[in-house]
Amino acid sequence: MNTPAFRDLNLIDPLLKALDAVGYTHPTPIQLKAIPPLLEGHDLLGCAQTGTGKTAAFALPLIQNLKKNPIRYNAKQPRILVLTPTRELAIQVHDNFVEYSKFVNLKTSVIFGGVGQAPQVKSMLGGVDVLVATPGRLLDLINQRHVSLRELEVFVLDEADRMLDMGFIHDIKKIIALLPEKRHNLFFSATMPKEIEQLANTILRNPIRVAVAPVSSTAELIEQRVMFVDKDKKRDLLKHLFQDPSLSKVIIFTRTKHGANKVSEVLTKAGIKSDAIHGNKSQTARQNALNNFKDGKIRALIATDIAARGIDVDDITHVINFELPHEPESYVHRIGRTARAGAKGKAIAFCDAEEKSLLKQIEKVIKMEVPLDPNQPYHSDAVEGARILKPGQAKALIESRGPSRAPQRGRRPQEGRRPSEARSGEKPRSDNRFPKKKFRSPAPKKND
Numbered sequence: 001m002n003t004p005a006f007r008d009l010n011l012i013d014p015l016l017k018a019l020d021a022v023g024y025t026h027p028t029p030i031q032l033k034a035i036p037p038l039l040e041g042h043d044l045l046g047c048a049q050t051g052t053g054k055t056a057a058f059a060l061p062l063i064q065n066l067k068k069n070p071i072r073y074n075a076k077q078p079r080i081l082v083l084t085p086t087r088e089l090a091i092q093v094h095d096n097f098v099e100y101s102k103f104v105n106l107k108t109s110v111i112f113g114g115v116g117q118a119p120q121v122k123s124m125l126g127g128v129d130v131l132v133a134t135p136g137r138l139l140d141l142i143n144q145r146h147v148s149l150r151e152l153e154v155f156v157l158d159e160a161d162r163m164l165d166m167g168f169i170h171d172i173k174k175i176i177a178l179l180p181e182k183r184h185n186l187f188f189s190a191t192m193p194k195e196i197e198q199l200a201n202t203i204l205r206n207p208i209r210v211a212v213a214p215v216s217s218t219a220e221l222i223e224q225r226v227m228f229v230d231k232d233k234k235r236d237l238l239k240h241l242f243q244d245p246s247l248s249k250v251i252i253f254t255r256t257k258h259g260a261n262k263v264s265e266v267l268t269k270a271g272i273k274s275d276a277i278h279g280n281k282s283q284t285a286r287q288n289a290l291n292n293f294k295d296g297k298i299r300a301l302i303a304t305d306i307a308a309r310g311i312d313v314d315d316i317t318h319v320i321n322f323e324l325p326h327e328p329e330s331y332v333h334r335i336g337r338t339a340r341a342g343a344k345g346k347a348i349a350f351c352d353a354e355e356k357s358l359l360k361q362i363e364k365v366i367k368m369e370v371p372l373d374p375n376q377p378y379h380s381d382a383v384e385g386a387r388i389l390k391p392g393q394a395k396a397l398i399e400s401r402g403p404s405r406a407p408q409r410g411r412r413p414q415e416g417r418r419p420s421e422a423r424s425g426e427k428p429r430s431d432n433r434f435p436k437k438k439f440r441s442p443a444p445k446k447n448d
């Protein structure tokens, strides 16, 4: 039997045209299962991770349903509200709505905290079809009477389990209390523990349930490794890895533009051809770097997550996470740059002591442990034994220190633990990832 096409799902032509434009040829499993009942207006409980195509699974039918009803905008009111736990996801979901509605008229807006509210307030003035929001900023603007949910038609709760993990439950309950009784509800979560089921029950009415395999299936195609390394040895480790000629087309991810430049300088000095792409570079400079990378003129491209969007290079041999991302989904997107079209790709993550909590979050999302590779000369027992900070603490510590500054020797960090203390005072976490002795490099480590 042939895989059904988008056309078989009764989507309208302008949507099919937009899907064509973004290059989707066939619906993903969640799209196949969710689009028909959503077009009919059923409530939906979706057990699916980011990466499965769930955004299109709800955005397409919701856009189509909106277009069926005559458009009426009420000042400051959205017709559809999508709640997401993070600003990154809010932006991504909003971008997807914009892409899919390229050939229909749709007013959209995205609001999140951490930035000025004025442009967000302005974008809502005349009312919108779709509002994508994080809970805190939404409540804030509601309290200031810049947004009203009185006439809301559709409520989408995205990544419910992460919402709960991040402590948004009270905000969500407050928002739900403001919604009109009669509405269409969609609820997505990667996992369905009891408290999520309970929350879903308070929101949904006779929902259709759909569940799809997690994105970890993509992650499983990729040979992943994590290397525990002190922060100030990451550059040496990187240069060391490039002695292996099989690293011929490598994307290296850093968290910041500055970090990307630094890594590029280090590699260039070591005679490894590379270039950095990020938002501070001109479009021409970025395009040149990308072309050189595609043509094999440079071995490494150093990128931030945002700059890496839209990089479409097929035969990437390795993805190196020089710094782990704060968003676990970004890890999945990053490593997904290799192992395309069934090819076997490799992903190497550098992890220092403060990043261990990020690694833990990533492993939760990909539902597997990233195998440890201690077989490298900069393997750090101190990192391996370091305690795992709470995500908030780790993020604050990492950001307060900047991207690529080496920790100052002899100065005690405010939080976390010095390598020597971790080694002497605390037993390293017993780790069943790899039989360490067998792989441990005999190289003596003078550095720590």
Ligand code: AMP
Binding pocket: 023, 024, 025, 026, 027, 028, 031, 049, 050, 051, 052, 053, 054, 055, 056
């Ligand atoms: P999501 O789970 O919504 O975050 O989607 C994950 C990624 O898959 C996004 O980059 C989408 O643009 C992409 N995507 C969604 N649906 C399809 C499809 N039917 N074919 C190809 N790519 C898709």
